[in-house]
Amino acid sequence: MSALKQIKKVSHVIFDMDGVLLDTEIIYKKAIQSIAGRFGKMYTPQIQGKVIGTVERESSRIAVEMMKLPISVDKFQIEFRTTAHQQMHNVAMMPGAEQLVKHLYEHKIPIAVATSSSLASFELKTAKHKAFFALFNHIVCGGSDPEVRKGKPCPDIFLVCAERFKDKPLAEKCLVFEDAPNGVAAALKAGMQVVMIPDENVPAEMLIEAPIKINRLEEAPLELFGLPPLKS
Template identity: 75%
Template sequence: MNRCRAFKNVTHVIFDLDGVLLDTEIIYKNVIANIAKRFGKIYTPEIQGKVIGTVERESCRIAVTEMKLPMSIDSFQTEFRTTAHKQFHNVPSMPGAARVVKHLHKNNIPIAVATSSSQDSFTLKTAKHKDFFSLFSHVVCGGSDPEVKGGKPKPDIFLVCASRFLDKPHPEKCLVFEDAPNGVKAALAAGMQVVMIPDENVPVELRKDAHVVVNSLETAPLDLFGLPPLSS
């Protein structure tokens, strides 16, 4: 665990979706890698680090330009979306996600989701987890929400998400759980504290800005932020 700065008590918690609540990153990774392989290209960890946490269009742009793929961004996006969406019906939750979310909900901590996914994509991914996602106050889908003008690393999605809690907390009262460097940057730009659960391909230097870095949600030190700790 990386503790790099002082901590402040929070009252609300915001979760990213992919790689934090649902184990979807492996789907994205395999789809992009397989497209690249057709052209003799390799989807390296460095490029993966740039793609993680971005909205779909930006993910496709990065993949095409970074690997110099001989196809348009539109063509890549069509194939990417079609292939990935076929696999979204059976996405498992991340280890510890249900335990942490249920714990916060039981203790009356307002919780929400802020994802770069579009509403359609979110609906597909969460189809078999409806009871779980009913515990959240609300969900902001940055890929299709008209109020989210800029994608991560811009702070828009987290500011919009905070504004939709009933009591509209100040950003500094919100704690964010993220797995992607762009998500961490977005949370910090919004004036929020952030706990990072990074993908193994995220370089160490891209983890240093998070307030805390952990290997799983269950090991997050909630008490450092004034939240009720998980019972052992």
């Protein structure tokens, strides 16, 4: 059965944050490459595809192990956090993010954010965009939320996020916007539908699992899911 035939109408929308709403992935990429470069290692697209979408601790473990870096995961995480957070105070919005979110908000579609960031990291990245993030019903920060026991690609964060909507929708009634293979896998395991906006550094072979892919949020095919279509 084709992906289009499997599509069902949804009532709620969940967004990943990094690489979907905020343009942070380039900052993470530069931070990891700067550490790897000191040891003559390259942060390749294959490794990036594994790292994107994971919580900070898991990102650090994957980077250290896959690049065989001669430092501990603890030391890598501290340096990674310090380097990346120095640039997080001035993060830009991703193209189309404001238009799509405001459109859903104005049509009274329940919306939420499910990010692998910790609450402290979320507050740092969103400092310039408080009015925008106030549009969401709730935010789940998987890096520090005690109810999110396992990070992406496990489904925990999306299941917790759905449970926190007042009307507690069924998983199949939730549409997720993701940029990372780990996030897509997590949403599908949760029983949700997914639209992927692939990060440009993710290898093509890692995008197979995503049933629907778009280049920008302005292209979101909302009408396929029974949602009010975006105005052109």
